[in-house]
Amino acid sequence: MLFNIMTLVAAALVVCVRSQILPSEAYNHSAVLKLGVIKLYWKFNDKYITFEVIAKTTGWVGIGFSEKGSMIASDIIVGWVKNGIVEITDRHGDLNGFPPLDSQQDIKILGGKQYGSWTMLKFSRQIASCEKDYDIELNRNTQRVIWAYGNKVPIGDDITPQDSHGTNRGVKSLIILTSLEKPYDLPKGPEYKTFDVLANNVKIPAAATYYNCRIHRFPEFTKKHHIVKVEPIISEGNEEYAHHIALHRCGDVLPNKTLLELDDNCYSSKIKFFETCGKIIEVYTIGGESEIFPDIAGISVGAPGDPIYVQLEIHYNNPDLRSDIVDNSGLRFTYTSTLRKFDIGTSYIGVVPFGSQTFIPPGSESFQSIGQCNPTCLGDKMTTSGFENITIFSVILHSHLAASKARLRHFRNGTELPPIASDEHFDFNYQRRRYSNATVKNTDQLVMECEYNTKDRLEVTEAGFGTMKEMCFAIVYYYPLINLSYCFSSVQRRLSWSYLGVDLGKVKRIDEENPDLEAFVLTGPDKQAGKTILEYMNELDWNTKNISQFQLNYNAMEHYELCYGSDRSKPTKTAFNLTKIANPYKESKRKCHQPDLDENESWST
Incomplete structure (x- = not known):
C-alpha cells in the first residue's frame, strides 16, 4: 500500500515538473505576464540585457516593448522551436497589426527548447537602440511589455498574418532596468526575526475610494533593533483593491487602549488620536515588492524615542463599488539586534494635496504641477538634526490616473544634477520603488514634477485623496534620519483664483474641514451667486490657449512651502518663487556598441 502511494506521489511530481520549463539559469529579475501561462526572466549589465521567456504553448511566442501598450510603434521579438531548431526574430509593430521583420536583426539567440506543452526562448540584445527606425532603447521608465503566443509553429520559415494569436495576448507594466544599487539579499551572519502589522477583517465599504486606519502597538523590545526588510502581505484576491499601505508613527501616549481595536476612516475627526500620527515609517504601493534596506542603515525600533504606537493606513480602490470584500x-x-551605522528616515516631497490650492484644467494634454522643497525646509531639518547631507537610496513616485509623467529633480547652486527618480511613462497601477544613491546637501533643492493628461475630462480635476482626484509627490527613503515628514508647496489660492476672475471679497467658505473647491461658495455677482468655486471653474472656457496661459502664469505666481516635522499639525509656512533653471540636466543617449567578432563575452550578462 505504501509503495503504491509513493508511486502515485512520484508520478504526480513528474507530471508537475514536466508541466513547466524551469529557467536555464538564475536571474535577478522576473515577472509573471499571465499566471500559469507566460513568465519573463531577465538580467543586464551596462550594455546588454538577456531575456528568457517561458510560455505554455508549442507554437510561437512573442514579447515586445511599447510606450502605450499597443503594437503600433512597438519593438517586438517573436520566436519558436521547430524540429528542434530555435528561431528568434527582431520585428516591429505597424498599423496593419502583423509585425514585419526589421531590416536589421539586433538580437542574439542564446537558446530555446520545447518540453511537454511549454516553450522556452532565450536571447540577448543591447540596451541601446541599434536601429533608429524600429528599436526602442530600454531605460528606467515604466515599460509596457506586450506579449502574445500562437498555438502552432509557422508552416514555412517565418510567421505570416495567418499565424494569429487570437485572444492569447496581453500587456504588463514593468521597470526593466532597475538600478544596480538595489540590494537583493540580507547579509549573512546576523540573526533575523519578523513581526506583522495587519488589518483585521476590514470590510471594505461600497465606495470608490476608502482610507481605513487602525492603531497598532509595536512589539516591546528590550533594546534597540534595526528593521532591515519590509514586505507587503496582501490578502489573496485583494491585490487590485489594496492600492497603497502606509505606516505612520503616532503619539507615545495612548489615551484609551480601546483605540487598538477600532477601524475608521483615516480622515475622520472621530478619533482624535489619528491627528498624532504624522511621521511616515514605511509605504507599499500597488505593484510593489519587498524592500531590503542598504547594509549601512535600518529603521530604528526599541530605543528611547522610537515608535511605540503606529497607524496602519490602507487605501482601498473599489471602482465596482463591491460590498463583499474583507x-x-x-x-x-524583518529586524535584527545587529545594529547598523545609520537610522533610516522617510519623507514626502511634492505638491500640496488640497483641491482649493492645486487643480488641473480639463482638456489638457500636458499640464504640469510642481512642488519645490527648499533649504528653508529640507536644509533646516538637516541642520537642526545635526547633519549636512543625507543619502536617498530609494523613491516611490506617486500620482493618480491622469498622470502621464513624474520626476523628482535635484538642484545644487543653480545647476541641475541627474534626477533622483524619473518616469516618462507613469502608470497609476504600477508604482514601484526606484533605487538611487544620491547625496543631498542642506543647500540643495528637490523639485517634484507631474504632468497630467486630462483630454478625456470635462471638469476640473482637484488634488485630493480620491483616485479620480490627483496627487503629486515622492516618498523618499534616506539616511541618516532627520526630523522631516512632509515638504509640500503650491500656489496660494487667492492668486490663482484671482487670475481666473474670482472676486475674493465675494467668497464664503461653507465647510471648514473640507479643503476642496466645493467648500467655497460665491456670494456675487448675481449671475454667479450660489455657485461653488468648483462649479464656477468648470464653466470657464478651457481652450488650448487659455490652458497654456494659465500654466505660464500659475508657475510664475508666488508659491508657499509647508514644512512638517514629526508633528504634522504644526507646519512652518514660507513664501517663495519657483527657481529658474539656469543649467538643466541633459541625459546622454546610449550608444549602440559594436562588439568585435571574437568578443564572446560582449553578449554575456
Missing part, C-alpha cells in the same frame, strides 16, 4: 492586508517587518 481584507487582512498589511506589512511584515
Whole structure:
C-alpha cells in the first residue's frame, strides 16, 4: 500500500515538473505576464540585457516593448522551436497589426527548447537602440511589455498574418532596468526575526475610494533593533483593491487602549488620536515588492524615542463599488539586534494635496504641477538634526490616473544634477520603488514634477485623496534620519483664483474641514451667486490657449512651502518663487556598441 502511494506521489511530481520549463539559469529579475501561462526572466549589465521567456504553448511566442501598450510603434521579438531548431526574430509593430521583420536583426539567440506543452526562448540584445527606425532603447521608465503566443509553429520559415494569436495576448507594466544599487539579499551572519502589522477583517465599504486606519502597538523590545526588510502581505484576491499601505508613527501616549481595536476612516475627526500620527515609517504601493534596506542603515525600533504606537493606513480602490470584500492586508517587518551605522528616515516631497490650492484644467494634454522643497525646509531639518547631507537610496513616485509623467529633480547652486527618480511613462497601477544613491546637501533643492493628461475630462480635476482626484509627490527613503515628514508647496489660492476672475471679497467658505473647491461658495455677482468655486471653474472656457496661459502664469505666481516635522499639525509656512533653471540636466543617449567578432563575452550578462 505504501509503495503504491509513493508511486502515485512520484508520478504526480513528474507530471508537475514536466508541466513547466524551469529557467536555464538564475536571474535577478522576473515577472509573471499571465499566471500559469507566460513568465519573463531577465538580467543586464551596462550594455546588454538577456531575456528568457517561458510560455505554455508549442507554437510561437512573442514579447515586445511599447510606450502605450499597443503594437503600433512597438519593438517586438517573436520566436519558436521547430524540429528542434530555435528561431528568434527582431520585428516591429505597424498599423496593419502583423509585425514585419526589421531590416536589421539586433538580437542574439542564446537558446530555446520545447518540453511537454511549454516553450522556452532565450536571447540577448543591447540596451541601446541599434536601429533608429524600429528599436526602442530600454531605460528606467515604466515599460509596457506586450506579449502574445500562437498555438502552432509557422508552416514555412517565418510567421505570416495567418499565424494569429487570437485572444492569447496581453500587456504588463514593468521597470526593466532597475538600478544596480538595489540590494537583493540580507547579509549573512546576523540573526533575523519578523513581526506583522495587519488589518483585521476590514470590510471594505461600497465606495470608490476608502482610507481605513487602525492603531497598532509595536512589539516591546528590550533594546534597540534595526528593521532591515519590509514586505507587503496582501490578502489573496485583494491585490487590485489594496492600492497603497502606509505606516505612520503616532503619539507615545495612548489615551484609551480601546483605540487598538477600532477601524475608521483615516480622515475622520472621530478619533482624535489619528491627528498624532504624522511621521511616515514605511509605504507599499500597488505593484510593489519587498524592500531590503542598504547594509549601512535600518529603521530604528526599541530605543528611547522610537515608535511605540503606529497607524496602519490602507487605501482601498473599489471602482465596482463591491460590498463583499474583507481584507487582512498589511506589512511584515524583518529586524535584527545587529545594529547598523545609520537610522533610516522617510519623507514626502511634492505638491500640496488640497483641491482649493492645486487643480488641473480639463482638456489638457500636458499640464504640469510642481512642488519645490527648499533649504528653508529640507536644509533646516538637516541642520537642526545635526547633519549636512543625507543619502536617498530609494523613491516611490506617486500620482493618480491622469498622470502621464513624474520626476523628482535635484538642484545644487543653480545647476541641475541627474534626477533622483524619473518616469516618462507613469502608470497609476504600477508604482514601484526606484533605487538611487544620491547625496543631498542642506543647500540643495528637490523639485517634484507631474504632468497630467486630462483630454478625456470635462471638469476640473482637484488634488485630493480620491483616485479620480490627483496627487503629486515622492516618498523618499534616506539616511541618516532627520526630523522631516512632509515638504509640500503650491500656489496660494487667492492668486490663482484671482487670475481666473474670482472676486475674493465675494467668497464664503461653507465647510471648514473640507479643503476642496466645493467648500467655497460665491456670494456675487448675481449671475454667479450660489455657485461653488468648483462649479464656477468648470464653466470657464478651457481652450488650448487659455490652458497654456494659465500654466505660464500659475508657475510664475508666488508659491508657499509647508514644512512638517514629526508633528504634522504644526507646519512652518514660507513664501517663495519657483527657481529658474539656469543649467538643466541633459541625459546622454546610449550608444549602440559594436562588439568585435571574437568578443564572446560582449553578449554575456
